[in-house]
Amino acid sequence: MLIRIGTYNLFNLSAPRSAAEKERYDAIVEVIRGLDVHALCVQEVLGTSPEEAGLLLRQLAQDTGLECMTAPDPASGAPSGPAIAASQHGHPDASGAFRGNFHVGVLWAPDVEPVPGGWRAYNGLPDFWHALATIRLDFGSTPIKVGSFQGDPFRPDWRYNEARRVTSAFLGQLGILGADFNCISADTWPGTTRYYDHDPYTEQDHDLLEYQILWRDDPSEPPVADRRAAEVMRRQGLLDAAPLANAPWHPSCGHWTDAVGTPDIWGPRRIDTLRVTRRLAPGVHTHRTVQTTESLAASDHLPVVTEIEPDKA
Template sequence: MHTPLIRAVSYNLLNYGRSAVSTRSGQHELLRFLRADVLLLQEIWAEDTDQLDQLVHAIAGALGMTAFAVPARHSSNHLAILWRPEYAVLAQRARDLQLWHGLGIVRLDVGAAVPLTVAVTHLGPWNPSKQLDDTYTLTGQLPLADATLLGADWNSFGADPDYDPEPDWTALTREWIERHIRWNDDPAAPPVADRRPAQLMQRSGFHDAAATLGAPWQATGGHRGGWARREDVFWTTRPAALRSYQVIDTPAARNLSDHLPIMAELDPQALAAPPTPA
């Protein structure tokens, strides 16, 4: 019997809550069109948890989904996880752990042989060492024994320069360069992207969905200024379940946020496969 695939979308909403009502309505419309079963959101701007809950439930109401708000204790840009109401919630928790934006984890019964754990995070924008520290926390909080899909504004680089090429450093100002390269005591050394966060995820057994499926490289940010790079990533402990990956690059998406949504589909029947080395 054919089993429907599980469709996941990860999306940085660019200060949802401070953005114009028309922008929020457009994002709702885009997300309704994408028909996600699981939605992992970053950058919901709120001054306190009450405002965050109101905003997240407004999104959930617009999409007909169930929601879990994830406060970012060290930022005004928070996170959320949404899912189809048919999925039973087995566990949910929000983690601070000195993470830049936090970590949200929800364990769902999706009708498969094993539960699906979905998670959301957002690495810091300026400090590769902090990004690496936060990645150590992620690998400690997301065990390989679970069938997990993590959606993240990664704010960093992919593990493999053959897939995620070095940026054109000559096109960036020096202050930008220093915040994104691997530290070298020689200031005259050629700049090299700091890939340690992604390499740690890979060495810890997580798989980058886009690279795993061999999807054509495509930037998810930079279309509204800055530089084109693949800032948004899905990581999974069950690569055998991956069936598709796509960047939603449309005029509407480019107009609604400085990030493009990413979408992946998983086969629930393959979630029970044991984890494989990355």
């Protein structure tokens, strides 16, 4: 049996308040429907509170034909609720109005069952700039722990420490993590010591660059991508599914032009992927970045999907 799990940064997705926002929301819905996944990890679900973000996740689930309600926890007595983990960092829109914090969540197909007691929200602060959501899902065989995460975009040292916290949630598990990691992978092409991801920053020179590169005592030295967070995950057994599947390299972002016509300052790079635990790694079958006319227009990140055969894990 093959299961398909995806990850998708929804680009500041809030409840639509205008015709243009409704049009983009509908575009996101159609892209997700086209993925045909058994589970989807999503980032940048905006809401001024976790409850508001939960309502948006429930609406998104309903419109895409997916589910998002956790199972009640028999141990703690916690009731069912939307699979949303709360961030403490927000987003003002172009007018300066607060549109909500950047929450993360998980969606799954109707024939997939959430395992009672298998849900946990690692909410932002003190552990994360954004958040980590994990849930055990029964795909019809052994339950798999599925996580959604978004890394710190501004503080390389914090991003490194966040990676340590993330790996602690997956040690010894049969698990998969979908995320916008906000950093370049440290995994290598199969059978080589060559990085799967080239360094996209070597020729760049702009004010935001310091958030993505190693510190240089001499700023005239060539910039080098900071891969420390990704290296922590690799060493601790959260492995990048793309090189495991020997998939052709493809950027997950860099295509976006903003409302005033400014292109993505970072250029093409791959910061969205799925990472599997060592136990699940033998089951990785395929890995692809979904680039279509619709996905290019719907978000500044492209969705990524990995196919897994759990029976091989």
